[in-house]
Amino acid sequence: xxxxxxxxxxxxxxxLLVSFLTFAAFELxxxxxxxxxxxxxxxxxxxxxxxxxMGLNRPFLTRYISWLAGFFSGNLxxxxxxxxxVWELIAPKLEVTFWMCVVSxxxxxVISIPLAVWxxxxxxxxxxxxRTAFNQLCMAVPTFFVGILxxxxxxxxxxxxxxxxxxxxxTDFGAALGHxxxxxxxxxxxxxxxxxxxxxxxxxxxxxxxxxxxxISRGNDRRAVLERHxxxxxxxxxxxxxxxxxxxxxxGSVVVEQVFGIPGLGRLLVASISTRDYPVVxxxxxxxxxxxxxxxxxxxxxxxxxxxxxxxxxDA
Amino acid sequence: xxxxxxxxxxxxxxxxxxxxxxxxxxxxxxxxxxxxxxxTVCLPQDLDNSLDPHKSVxxxxxxxxxxxxxxxxxxxxxxxxxxxxxxxxxxxxxxxTYVFTLRQGVKFHNGDTVDMQDxxxxxxxxxxxxxxxxxxxxxxxxxxxxxxxxxxxxxxxQPNLEFLAYMTLEIIPADYDKQDTEPVGTGPFKFVSRKxxxxxxxxxxxxxxxxPAKLDKVTxxxxxxxxxxxxxxxxxxxxxxxxxxxxxxxQLSEKDFHVEEGSMNLVQxxxxxxxxxxxxxxxxxQALCYAVDKQGIIDLAFDGYGTPLGTSMFxxxxxxxxxSLTDYYPHDVAKARELLTQxxxxxxxxxxxxxxSNYQQHVDTAQVIADQLREVGITAKLVPVEWATWLDEVxxxxxxxxxxxxxxxxxxxxxxxxxRFDTQSSKNFxxxxxxxxxxxxxxxxxxxxxxxxxxxxxxxxxxxxxxAANVYIQDMAxxxxxxxxxxxxxxxxxxxxxxxxxxxxx
Numbered sequence: 001x002x003x004x005x006x007x008x009x010x011x012x013x014x015x016l017l018v019s020f021l022t023f024a025a026f027e028l029x030x031x032x033x034x035x036x037x038x039x040x041x042x043x044x045x046x047x048x049x050x051x052x053x054m055g056l057n058r059p060f061l062t063r064y065i066s067w068l069a070g071f072f073s074g075n076l077x078x079x080x081x082x083x084x085x086v087w088e089l090i091a092p093k094l095e096v097t098f099w100m101c102v103v104s105x106x107x108x109x110v111i112s113i114p115l116a117v118w119x120x121x122x123x124x125x126x127x128x129x130x131r132t133a134f135n136q137l138c139m140a141v142p143t144f145f146v147g148i149l150x151x152x153x154x155x156x157x158x159x160x161x162x163x164x165x166x167x168x169x170x171t172d173f174g175a176a177l178g179h180x181x182x183x184x185x186x187x188x189x190x191x192x193x194x195x196x197x198x199x200x201x202x203x204x205x206x207x208x209x210x211x212x213x214x215x216i217s218r219g220n221d222r223r224a225v226l227e228r229h230x231x232x233x234x235x236x237x238x239x240x241x242x243x244x245x246x247x248x249x250x251x252g253s254v255v256v257e258q259v260f261g262i263p264g265l266g267r268l269l270v271a272s273i274s275t276r277d278y279p280v281v282x283x284x285x286x287x288x289x290x291x292x293x294x295x296x297x298x299x300x301x302x303x304x305x306x307x308x309x310x311x312x313x314x315d316a
Numbered sequence: 317x318x319x320x321x322x323x324x325x326x327x328x329x330x331x332x333x334x335x336x337x338x339x340x341x342x343x344x345x346x347x348x349x350x351x352x353x354x355x356t357v358c359l360p361q362d363l364d365n366s367l368d369p370h371k372s373v374x375x376x377x378x379x380x381x382x383x384x385x386x387x388x389x390x391x392x393x394x395x396x397x398x399x400x401x402x403x404x405x406x407x408x409x410x411x412x413t414y415v416f417t418l419r420q421g422v423k424f425h426n427g428d429t430v431d432m433q434d435x436x437x438x439x440x441x442x443x444x445x446x447x448x449x450x451x452x453x454x455x456x457x458x459x460x461x462x463x464x465x466x467x468x469x470x471x472x473x474q475p476n477l478e479f480l481a482y483m484t485l486e487i488i489p490a491d492y493d494k495q496d497t498e499p500v501g502t503g504p505f506k507f508v509s510r511k512x513x514x515x516x517x518x519x520x521x522x523x524x525x526x527x528p529a530k531l532d533k534v535t536x537x538x539x540x541x542x543x544x545x546x547x548x549x550x551x552x553x554x555x556x557x558x559x560x561x562x563x564x565x566x567q568l569s570e571k572d573f574h575v576e577e578g579s580m581n582l583v584q585x586x587x588x589x590x591x592x593x594x595x596x597x598x599x600x601x602q603a604l605c606y607a608v609d610k611q612g613i614i615d616l617a618f619d620g621y622g623t624p625l626g627t628s629m630f631x632x633x634x635x636x637x638x639x640s641l642t643d644y645y646p647h648d649v650a651k652a653r654e655l656l657t658q659x660x661x662x663x664x665x666x667x668x669x670x671x672x673s674n675y676q677q678h679v680d681t682a683q684v685i686a687d688q689l690r691e692v693g694i695t696a697k698l699v700p701v702e703w704a705t706w707l708d709e710v711x712x713x714x715x716x717x718x719x720x721x722x723x724x725x726x727x728x729x730x731x732x733x734x735x736r737f738d739t740q741s742s743k744n745f746x747x748x749x750x751x752x753x754x755x756x757x758x759x760x761x762x763x764x765x766x767x768x769x770x771x772x773x774x775x776x777x778x779x780x781x782x783x784a785a786n787v788y789i790q791d792m793a794x795x796x797x798x799x800x801x802x803x804x805x806x807x808x809x810x811x812x813x814x815x816x817x818x819x820x821x822x
Contacts, residue, residue: 031704035712037366043453043742047712082512083366083496089512148543156550164358164539164548258541261548263514267540271362271513274674276704 011293018289019071019282023064026278032056033080033276054080067282077279081272086283090268094287095169097264099177101249103184104191109242112192116199116238117231123204138193147186147259154182164261183260187253191245198241202234236303236310243299247292345552346799350820354533355802357815358545358557362513362538368495369486370442370451378726380536382812383518383529384425385486385501388416388435388468391728393806393814395632397480400526401430401487401502402468410764411475414483418466423523424489425506432463437490439470454482454731477766478729504529504816513538518815530804530819542676549573549797558796558813561677562619565795573797577621578807580794582722583628583733584678586669586685586787589716591747599659601784605645606652607692608685608787617680621793627777628723628733630791632809636730638774641781652692664693670710670719673700677792678720685720685787711745722792724811730773731761737776737785748785 034050051057058066070077076086122128155163161182167175206212207230215225254266265284272280304310349355363377369385372378388402399405403419422430443458444450457479460471472479492500499507504526505518516536520529537554539545546564548554550572557564565575586608588595595601614622623631626641656664671682679700686696696718701709710716725732736743738757739750756776763769780786796805804817 029705030708031702032708032712035707036704046451079512084512092511093513148547151544151547156547159551162553163551164537164544164553165551259544261537261539261544261553263511268513274702274704 007293007297011290014293015286015289019068019286020064022282022285023060023067023278026276026281027060031276033278036275037080067279071286076283079272079277079280081275081277081280086279089280090265090283090287092169093263093265093268096166096176096180096262097250097253097266099169100180100184100187100253100262100264101246103177103180104187104249105242105246107184107188108191108195108245111188112195112199113235113238115192116196116203117226119196119200120203120207120226135193135197139190139197141190143186143190144255144259146189147183147256150182150186151259166261166263179260180262183253183256183262186256186259187249191249195238195241195245199234199238202237203230206230206233232306236307239299239302239306243295247295250288250291346555346801349555350801350822352533353531353820354535355531355555355818355820356535356537356553357813358548358554359516359536359538360545360559361540363510363516366496367499367507367510369488369499369501370438371496376811379811379813380516381499381501382503383505383534383815384499384503384507385488386503387484387486389480389483391484391808391810391812393808395634395728395809397484397728401435402483405480407480409475411477411479412472414470414472414479416468416470416483418468419525420466422502422525424492424502425500425521426489426492427523428489430487430502432466432468434490435468435487436461436463438485438487442485452482452485474762475764476761477763477769478731478761481727481729484727505534508533527816529816531815534815534818549799555799555802556796556818558794560795560797562621562793562795565797566619568797572800574800576796576798576805576807578794578796579623579630579632580722580724580792581630581632581809581811582724582791583625583630584681584720584722584789584792585625585628586718586720586789587746588718588786589714589747590749590785591714592717594659594661594665595717597659598783599655600661601787602645603652603655603659603692604689604694604787605784606648606655607694608688608789609647610789612647612688613681613684614790616684617677618790618793621795622790623793624790625788627781627788628737628786629730629777632791633725633728633730633733635770636773636777638777641777644781645784649691656692656694661693664695666695666697668697668699668717670699670701670706670716672703672706672721674703675721678722681789682720714745714747720789726810728809730770734773734776734780737780746786748780748783750779750783750785753779753783 032051034047034054034056038046038050055063067077078084079086079089082089119131122131151163154160161179166179169176203226207226212225212230215229216222250265251269252266253264254270256262257264257267268280269284272284359376359380361376363372363380366372367377367381369381372381386400388400389397389405390400392398399419401419401422402416404417406415408415418430418432418435424430439455439461440446442450442452443455445458445461450456457472457474457476458470459473462469486501488495489500497510502525504521504524506521508517508519510516515538518534518536520532522528537548539548542561542564545554545557545560546567549557549568559580560575568575586604588601588604590596610624614620614624624642626644627638629637631637656662669682669686671679673679682698686698689696706719710719723733735741735757737746737748737753738744739754753776756772756779760769760772760776763772794807798805801821802818803821804819806814806817808814
């Protein structure tokens with residue numbers, strides 16, 4: 001109970017802090033939403049009128065508190081750019097990004113953990129160098145480049161999906177997931193590499209511990225020790241890492257969304273910052289904060305299941 | 317053991333997803349669209365803000381909504397104005413009085429018939445006749461509007477020959493309040509729906525008063541990344557992409573696509589802040605003009621596509637365009653150095669070029685110019701900024717030394733391209749100030765006849781060139797890629813995309 005309460009408090013504080021900082025950031029950077037809306041046809045009169053209409057002339061704190069009040073009563077405001085309620089704008093994109101994250105997560109988890117374990121057998125051998133080099137390559141190659149390549153190979157050559165035509169999630173879920181799959185692969189490659197690298201060092205570290213030596217000297221098969229004991233102990237750091245990866249996946253998906261033409265949150269966030277669409281940016285930033293804290297919490301809870309030592313109030 | 321089973325399940329789940337993706341694909345290929353008589357066009361950026369035609373000012377929005385709205389008159393691809401919502405137009409008293417006869421039976425997309433109320437409402441709203449700020453400042457010349465039955469008489473405060481061009485302003489229903497999100501007009505296409513950052517759908521309006529559009533439906537898909545647009549064409553998701561770069565055009569195979577070339581109808585230039593040293597010295601500005609090689613820029617950054625310019629006017633406005641000004645400053649490094657020395661900068665100087673980073677063409681141009689300026693001893697530093705910052709710092713506050721952008725006109729008056737260099741203009745971000753220019757401008761807007769007005773405008777262009785107000789570069793080419801079978805594209809002398817003439821040629 002206390003744990004849940006603490007977590008919720010952390011969540012609220014994070015969201016508050018993040019929204020405040022975002023508001024403050026917009027005060028500091030140049031760019032005026034009214035000017036951006038009117039563009040090069042702006043006259044000083046039109047500009048003044050629009051600013052007044054948008055309430056931009058009120059002092060900073062007044063605007064922030066007004067937004068906060070709206071937020072807690074469920075009203076996220078109206079997008080400056082699209083003139084529709086912010087939630088209406090965000091909801092469909094949230095869905096799309098959510099599914100893309102789910103597919104990415106499945107990919108990352110299913111591939112990196114067995115891969116890390118399997119790569120252990122190369123430690124110290126000649127193939128280790130190849131493995132390390134390949135891993136570095138996966139981390140270093142720019143997502144944009146991989147995206148275009150995949151889009152071309154699987155979309156144009158193999159015709160497995162149609163680049164530029166993202167199917168509606170509600171009318172054709174299967175096709176949409178298929179389209180998301182390729183984008184998710186792009187997103188996952190560098191993250192798989194990072195997770196594998198991280199897990200590998202953890203596993204190596206664990207294998208050198210005393211209990212492993214004991215187990216092996218008592219006649220247990222090396223492989224069995226690896227899978228049954230070491231893996232479990234290495235998983236906690238992997239789970240935490242995966243939690244963090246999931247958290248930054250949402251913001252890091254901009255490029256992939258643009259390349260594959262996926263109407264997700266990343267694109268919306270970047271476009272809204274560019275056009276100074278404050279209400280949308282605020283809402284997105286708070287959602288992201290929520291997502292980050294949520295991912296961290298879930299990771300913690302999973303870890304507690306894996307490793308009883310981590311359970312609060314319990315003994316090993 | 318348990319983990320093994322879990323892993324297998326997950327992998328199976330993954331594979332099922334993949335298979336589902338392959339099997340359930342029902343992409344609307346070009347074949348399907350041909351049969352349904354519809355097309356999908358690529359939009360490089362989302363339409364800005366409100367779709368209300370009197371409030372939306374972005375060129376990108378206007379060129380699409382050109383198909384949804386019309387004014388009392390509308391432009392043709394030759395640059396003429398023809399009656400649209402009006403059936404007859406008479407200009408009397410040398411441009412002091414304009415008489416419009418309302419066309420019978422013109423319908424709005426919501427089924428209502430257009431009546432004089434709507435016309436008065438639309439014009440009044442833009443001219444600020446109800447006391448509010450005019451949405452189109454130039455309409456402040458209206459002194460009186462009188463409607464008698466189907467005849468509207470507009471009297472101006474002084475004769476103005478360009479007034480008619482402003483009557484392309486969109487006629488909208490007087491009693492409809494959802495123009496922001498569900499616009500209603502009288503054009504050949506009606507607005508159906510819009511998905512933010514994704515697409516806009518237009519459908520043919522069957523009750524259109526004039527020649528109906530040939531296509532049934534047009535979907536405009538927003539694709540920001542250049543490379544994705546090519547893939548969109550190749551994958552069959554798109555039928556048409558306009559404003560393409562030459563590199564992209566070359567990637568398309570002739571078997572499937574044809575590329576049409578028009579011009580963007582804008583003035584791209586290295587705009588100089590005339591109020592800031594050293595650009596306040598005409599010799600320095602002239603030196604820059606000699607130092608910059610326009611054709612070099614066109615060849616290097618645009619593969620030879622583009623029309624060089626020498627002043628703030630482009631070829632499509634034929635009667636105003638003075639071609640002799642284009643080569644007023646031929647590429648001459650020696651002359652440039654000489655002028656710089658005279659002005660007191662024998663070893664050149666340092667300067668910054670602020671570029672809006674979202675317009676790759678301007679960034680590319682800036683890089684070529686920086687190279688060219690190095691030859692005369694000028695070190696130019698590129699400062700890329702995002703669009704909102706550019707609008708704020710460069711356009712609104714004139715906080716810049718030099719910048720590269722393209723300025724357009726949204727109606728067919730020379731005034732739009734030249735008025736911003738008048739000292740009093742609120743849009744004078746280059747801070748150009750010349751007494752002779754201001755005098756000419758005052759004479760131009762009150763000119764008695766068209767010939768005189770055209771002559772004065774030409775003199776103003778000459779003034780800009782001789783005083784090297786800016787380093788004019790080019791009117792960029794507009795390359796449009798279309799799927800083979802899709803025909804009917806005509807280029808307009810404005811930023812306008814005419815969808816009504818497009819058709820599938822079977």
